[in-house]
Amino acid sequence: EADIYQTPRYLVIGTGKKITLECSQTMGHDKMYWYQQDPGMELHLIHYSYGVNSTEKGDLSSESTVSRIRTEHFPLTLESARPSHTSQYLCASSDRYEQYFGPGTRLTVT
Amino acid sequence: AQSVTQLDSQVPVFEEAPVELRCNYSSSVSVYLFWYVQYPNQGLQLLLKYLSGSTLVESINGFEAEFNKSQTSFHLRKPSVHISDTAEYFCAVSEPGSARQLTFGSGTQLTVLP
Numbered sequence: 115e116a117d118i119y120q121t122p123r124y125l126v127i128g129t130g131k132k133i134t135l136e137c138s139q140t141m142g143h144d145k146m147y148w149y150q151q152d153p154g155m156e157l158h159l160i161h162y163s164y165g166v167n168s169t170e171k172g173d174l175s176s177e178s179t180v181s182r183i184r185t186e187h188f189p190l191t192l193e194s195a196r197p198s199h200t201s202q203y204l205c206a207s208s209d210r211y212e213q214y215f216g217p218g219t220r221l222t223v224t
Numbered sequence: 225a226q227s228v229t230q231l232d233s234q235v236p237v238f239e240e241a242p243v244e245l246r247c248n249y250s251s252s253v254s255v256y257l258f259w260y261v262q263y264p265n266q267g268l269q270l271l272l273k274y275l276s277g278s279t280l281v282e283s284i285n286g287f288e289a290e291f292n293k294s295q296t297s298f299h300l301r302k303p304s305v306h307i308s309d310t311a312e313y314f315c316a317v318s319e320p321g322s323a324r325q326l327t328f329g330s331g332t333q334l335t336v337l338p
Binding site for chain 1: 256258260265266267268269270273275312314318326328329330331333
């Protein structure tokens with residue numbers, strides 16, 4: 115059983131607010147990922163990390179930022195939320211072969 | 225660069241009927257192949273994977289997929305589906321040693337009808 119956690123599960127927030135989506139894993143994986151997924155749509159990689167102090171942008175341009183100062187923790191931050199940020203955000207970590215996903219955070223910006 | 229094509233965006237099927245969800249990939253090197261399942265309001269769960277060895281791989285809940293290198297395909301099949309199999313299914317490919325790892329297809333919504 116994979117141990118990767120995301121909080122909050124659901125978030126409704128007003129335009130202009132700063133938000134941080136939390137992601138933690140207890141498996142000691144070096145590689146971690148953030149995906150954005152609209153309902154019923156494909157996943158788009160927005161950020162990934164090889165390890166502590168390493169972050170890269172993914173395929174989909176995103177106004178969010180990430181940090182990786184501890185192996186187990188990979189938070190995603192939006193400095194000023196907008197309705198266009200409404201989506202589901204999935205965090206994952208990986209061993210050598212496969213990725214393990216958290217339950218996701220469904221963000222709604224009003 | 226690698227890519228994944230899931231040929232059917234929606235597959236409706238009656239309960240106890242067989243189903244096949246199609247997946248084709250393109251890559252210039254050898255690959256690992258995966259099927260993930262996503263239930264509503266949840267993250268993705270690994271259903272099965274092909275890394276090497278036998279080209280036919282099976283999951284614990286009756287799904288199977290066959291790696292066909294000549295046709296660059298990894299179709300998912302189940303001989304008899306249940307209502308509980310209703311979900312979104314994603315095919316994914318990775319190249320060994322790649323830090324980015326997974327490229328996902330666009331997903332197939334399987335709906336099992338009573």
